Amino acid sequence: MNTSTEPKTSPMVSVGAGESRTSKATDTVKMSAQNVKVFYGASQAINGIDLDVYENEVLAFIGPSGCGKSTFLRCLNRMNDTIDICRVEGKITLDDKDIYAPDRDVVLLRAQVGIVFQKPNPFPKSIYENIAYGPRLHGLAKRKAELDDIVESSLRRAGLWDEVKDRLDQPGTGLSGGQQQRLCIARTVAVSPDVILMDEPCSALDPIATAKVEQLIDELSESYTIVMVTHNMQQAARVADRTAFFHMGDLVEVDSTDEIFTNPQDQRTHDYITGRFG
Amino acid sequence: MSITIEQRRQHRLTTIENSLARRHRQEKRFRFAGLAAVVIGLTLVTILFISILMRGVPAFWQSTLYPEIYFDPEVIQLDEKPERASGESQAAFDERYTQWLIQAGMVNWQSLIDRAMEEALGVEVEPRQLRDLRALVASDERFSLRDQFVENPSLLGQTVEVKMLAAADVDVWIKGNIDRSLPDSRQQLSAQTREWADRLYDENVIRNSFSTSLFLNTDSRSSPASAGLAGAFMGSLFMMLIVIVLSVPIGVASAIYLEEFAPKNRLTDLVEININNLAAVPSIVFGLLGASIFIGYLGLPLSAPLVGGLVLTLMTLPTIIIATRASLRSIPPSIRQAALGIGASRVQTVFHHVLPLALPGILTGSILGVAQALGETAPLLLIGMNAFVSNVPATPLDQSAALPVQIYLWQGNELRNFFEARTSAAIIVLLGLMLSLNALAIWLRKKFETRW
Numbered sequence: 236m237n238t239s240t241e242p243k244t245s246p247m248v249s250v251g252a253g254e255s256r257t258s259k260a261t262d263t264v265k266m267s268a269q270n271v272k273v274f275y276g277a278s279q280a281i282n283g284i285d286l287d288v289y290e291n292e293v294l295a296f297i298g299p300s301g302c303g304k305s306t307f308l309r310c311l312n313r314m315n316d317t318i319d320i321c322r323v324e325g326k327i328t329l330d331d332k333d334i335y336a337p338d339r340d341v342v343l344l345r346a347q348v349g350i351v352f353q354k355p356n357p358f359p360k361s362i363y364e365n366i367a368y369g370p371r372l373h374g375l376a377k378r379k380a381e382l383d384d385i386v387e388s389s390l391r392r393a394g395l396w397d398e399v400k401d402r403l404d405q406p407g408t409g410l411s412g413g414q415q416q417r418l419c420i421a422r423t424v425a426v427s428p429d430v431i432l433m434d435e436p437c438s439a440l441d442p443i444a445t446a447k448v449e450q451l452i453d454e455l456s457e458s459y460t461i462v463m464v465t466h467n468m469q470q471a472a473r474v475a476d477r478t479a480f481f482h483m484g485d486l487v488e489v490d491s492t493d494e495i496f497t498n499p500q501d502q503r504t505h506d507y508i509t510g511r512f513g
Numbered sequence: 514m515s516i517t518i519e520q521r522r523q524h525r526l527t528t529i530e531n532s533l534a535r536r537h538r539q540e541k542r543f544r545f546a547g548l549a550a551v552v553i554g555l556t557l558v559t560i561l562f563i564s565i566l567m568r569g570v571p572a573f574w575q576s577t578l579y580p581e582i583y584f585d586p587e588v589i590q591l592d593e594k595p596e597r598a599s600g601e602s603q604a605a606f607d608e609r610y611t612q613w614l615i616q617a618g619m620v621n622w623q624s625l626i627d628r629a630m631e632e633a634l635g636v637e638v639e640p641r642q643l644r645d646l647r648a649l650v651a652s653d654e655r656f657s658l659r660d661q662f663v664e665n666p667s668l669l670g671q672t673v674e675v676k677m678l679a680a681a682d683v684d685v686w687i688k689g690n691i692d693r694s695l696p697d698s699r700q701q702l703s704a705q706t707r708e709w710a711d712r713l714y715d716e717n718v719i720r721n722s723f724s725t726s727l728f729l730n731t732d733s734r735s736s737p738a739s740a741g742l743a744g745a746f747m748g749s750l751f752m753m754l755i756v757i758v759l760s761v762p763i764g765v766a767s768a769i770y771l772e773e774f775a776p777k778n779r780l781t782d783l784v785e786i787n788i789n790n791l792a793a794v795p796s797i798v799f800g801l802l803g804a805s806i807f808i809g810y811l812g813l814p815l816s817a818p819l820v821g822g823l824v825l826t827l828m829t830l831p832t833i834i835i836a837t838r839a840s841l842r843s844i845p846p847s848i849r850q851a852a853l854g855i856g857a858s859r860v861q862t863v864f865h866h867v868l869p870l871a872l873p874g875i876l877t878g879s880i881l882g883v884a885q886a887l888g889e890t891a892p893l894l895l896i897g898m899n900a901f902v903s904n905v906p907a908t909p910l911d912q913s914a915a916l917p918v919q920i921y922l923w924q925g926n927e928l929r930n931f932f933e934a935r936t937s938a939a940i941i942v943l944l945g946l947m948l949s950l951n952a953l954a955i956w957l958r959k960k961f962e963t964r965w
Contacts, residue, residue, distance in 0.1 A: 423854070
């Protein structure tokens with residue numbers, strides 16, 4: 236076994252996926268985190284992270300299990316609020332406004348920053364109701380026809396319309412895993428958020444379903460800012476404009492995906508993407 | 514190199530094979546024990562049901578007399594039944610009507626029954642035998658005869674077959690619930706009455722008819738044959754309504770708050786521990802509490818279904834809270850996250866998604882809690898619901914009996930031969946009520962169940 240410290244082995248991940256997609260990212264800072272620390276009870280999960288998210292970019296978080304990437308993602312729309320022992324310090328802004336400000340309404344925030352979870356979790360209701368729930372909740376549609384439009388366009392955006400248009404009244408839980416996840420994405424899109432957070436959206440899916448979701452992410456980045464957590468480095472390489480590497484609660488480095496995979500600045504990043512650990 | 518790989522493999526194989534036999538035996542033993550437990554349990558329940566049914570079902574049919582009553586104008590010397598004249602005030606009419614009722618009450622109705630019985634038996638009864646004759650008929654049938662006449666005065670002068678309950682002892686004698694070979698000194702009825710009862714049964718004047726009195730009458734001491742469950746049934750019904758109206762909303766609401774909204778701190782821990790403790794408190798303690806607070810302190814009436822309902826509500830609350838919390842907890846967190854993630858507030862999340870999914874469990878728990886309350890006796894004894902009450906309660910504030918307490922009272926009645934069967938019949942009514950509640954719980958569960 237070769238244990239010598241070879242300075243730079245060539246990365247295992249073949250880069251080039253980035254070439255196939257054209258970035259829609261702008262220079263506008265959509266969300267910004269400043270010195271964010273997260274505690275679960277007494278133990279600290281995030282050790283002070285500074286990170287900017289640009290409008291219409293796809294930003295991927297990678298890192299070994301337990302590095303805090305999901306925890307950080309969930310801070311961006313305050314999903315951590317639901318965990319009693321979780322405490323967030325520091326400042327996170329959306330469009331330059333602090334999302335943890337006392338007068339900030341979580342409901343409004345989550346309508347602006349939607350989230351898609353690791354395991355598809357459609358409501359045990361019809362496909363139509365799954366999509367219509369959010370718009371109806373926020374009063375986005377005045378009439379039934381408007382709601383129908385939202386449902387159709389959301390399902391179209393999620394690439395699911397042709398597969399389900401004849402069975403909108405069937406339970407959403409009856410779809411396949413990949414379809415369910417796209418249903419969840421459509422459900423999030425239906426509320427027209429600015430930012431979509433995705434927490435390992437493909438980890439429960441087979442390769443074909445994964446490919447569809449990745450294609451969807453690419454299309455969605457035209458109108459949405461997307462922040463995703465992934466365990467799969469190839470996936471980050473395929474879909475992300477920029478990639479952030481997390482390790483033990485620290486943001487080790489963040490750069491354009493090409494840079495991260497071809498020319499990592501930090502030894503830990505290098506070790507991780509070359510498969511030394513993780 | 515003493516052991517070859519082949520030997521080692523062989524050794525491993527035999528070790529596993531040996532342990533396999535043991536494992537299979539273990540599994541078989543356990544399966545057998547489980548099966549045996551089920552069989553024993555089912556057998557006991559079956560025996561219970563069969564014994565209750567065997568004893569109780571006959572009590573639904575009761576020895577009933579069908580004598581021809583002649584409404585003799587010479588005995589019934591009454592004015593015309595008053596009709597309200599035009600221009601007469603309600604008070605004046607009531608006055609006249611009451612007078613008429615009093616008059617009707619003074620008619621010797623018993624003599625009509627006596628004569629009809631003589632006719633049926635074809636005998637002239639001497640005054641000293643009158644006791645034997647009257648022992649055939651339930652003692653309060655003279656009042657029902659009066660009521661029939663008051664209802665329909667046109668019976669005057671007519672001869673009509675009237676349905677009358679036979680006395681409890683006659684019912685016991687005819688059904689053979691007493692040893693017929695016992696000497697006279699140990700029989701409840703005189704030899705003459707027994708002979709007459711047998712003769713009337715042979716002549717089909719006494720028949721076993723379905724006992725509507727069991728459902729329509731209240732408890733009775735003077736006339737055991739007509740003792741019924743109506744008062745107890747209404748009392749239990751009022752209490753059930755109070756329990757459902759109070760304990761289900763309060764219980765479900767507190768469970769939702771504790772499970773979905775309350776912060777997890779020492780105070781809520783304390784509340785949780787105490788709710789669990791309350792569920793284990795013996796029910797009689799709730800009776801004591803009710804007696805001292807509702808009756809002693811708040812001054813609510815004794816023996817009232819309202820107080821019974823409040824006591825049973827206290828008793829049922831912890832059960833409902835625990836069942837509801839368990840049901841809410843079983844809803845996967847992913848549903849809550851999904852709703853929160855698209856911007857539903859916590860209340861919306863609970864009411865739109867969590868509660869509908871938890872509903873079957875909540876309903877089942879609540880109904881089982883209510884059914885348990887329905888069968889509860891001990892706390893009711895302490896708030897005076899074991900008093901003898903001969904009215905059907907019209908409001909929850911009236912004095913009343915309750916079904917389980919009625920069972921307890923009948924079980925202790927000195928007329929053993931008669932009330933043993935009545936007790937079982939009352940148990941059947943109570944069990945029937947409970948089984949229908951449980952059936953309702955199952956039906957609701959099926960109706961609201963959502964497939965995932």
